[in-house]
Structure formats: C-alpha cells, structure tokens
Amino acid sequence: MKHTLLLSFLCCILTITSFAQAPITNVEGHTNAIIGKLTKSLSLKEDQQTKLRAYISEFITQRNTVVAETKANPKAYDAKIKSMHNGFYKKLKTAMTTEQYDSFLQLKPADNDPTNVLSQLYY
Numbered sequence: 001m002k003h004t005l006l007l008s009f010l011c012c013i014l015t016i017t018s019f020a021q022a023p024i025t026n027v028e029g030h031t032n033a034i035i036g037k038l039t040k041s042l043s044l045k046e047d048q049q050t051k052l053r054a055y056i057s058e059f060i061t062q063r064n065t066v067v068a069e070t071k072a073n074p075k076a077y078d079a080k081i082k083s084m085h086n087g088f089y090k091k092l093k094t095a096m097t098t099e100q101y102d103s104f105l106q107l108k109p110a111d112n113d114p115t116n117v118l119s120q121l122y123y
Contacts, residue, residue: 023064023067023068024060024063024064024120027057027060027061027064028057030060030117030120031053031056031057031060032053033117034056034117034118034120034121035049035052035053035056037107037117037118038052038104038107038118041103041104041107042096042100042103042104043100044096044100048095048096048100051095052092052095052096055088055091055092055095056121059084059088059121060120062084063081063084063120066080066081066084085122088121092104108122109122
C-alpha cells in the first residue's frame with residue numbers, strides 16, 4: 001500500500017513538472033529545428049524562412065526570460081506568456097499565407113511534449 005501511494009505521488013509530480021517549460025539553452029539549434037519542421041509542413045519559401053527564423057529566435061529568447069517566474073508567480077507567468085504568444089502569432093500571420101497560418105495552428109501538439117520542438121511555440 002505504501003509503495004502504491006508513493007508511486008502515485010511520484011507520477012503526479014512528474015506529470016505536473018512535465019507541463020512546465022524549461023529555458024532553452026541552444027536557441028539557434030531549436031530555432032533551426034523548428035524552421036525545418038515548419039518548412040516541411042507548411043512549404044515555406046526562403047524569404048518566409050528568414051522572417052520566421054528571426055521571429056522564432058526572438059520569441060524563444062523572450063520566453064526564456066519569463067520561464068523563471070513559472071514557480072515563483074504562476075499568474076504573472078501566465079499573463080506574460082499569453083501576451084508574448086499573441087504578439088508572436090501576429091508576427092507569424094504577417095509572414096505566412098492564410099492557409100499556412102491555419103495549418104500552423106493545426107500543428108499544435110495535444111500536450112506539451114518536450115520531445116516535440118514545436119511545443120516551444122504553443123506552450
């Protein structure tokens with residue numbers, strides 16, 4: 001019984017912590033990986049790739065600055081990250097066609113999956 005409770009408790013902790021984003025140390029590498037996936041999925045042209053690369057790199061860098069607030073002040077973090085997402089998505093809309101942007105929104109993973117680099121753009 002003790003082991004079952006302990007195991008359940010550990011699973012809950014792992015589940016909760018898996019939703020929190022961690023700072024990205026290799027912004028350029030993640031940006032390139034994201035651009036690669038988006039180019040393949042959305043058929044991005046070279047000029048779009050250049051614009052998106054800058055927007056994504058800037059977004060990840062800004063996101064890294066507020067990630068530390070996740071535990072200290074979750075409400076402030078949520079408000080900041082929501083505002084950052086809104087600004088980021090507005091920029092994406094200007095660089096993509098309507099069809100590409102709609103497809104981009106459909107690429108959102110169902111859950112915050114740390115193995116999927118696209119999660120960094122949605123969570």
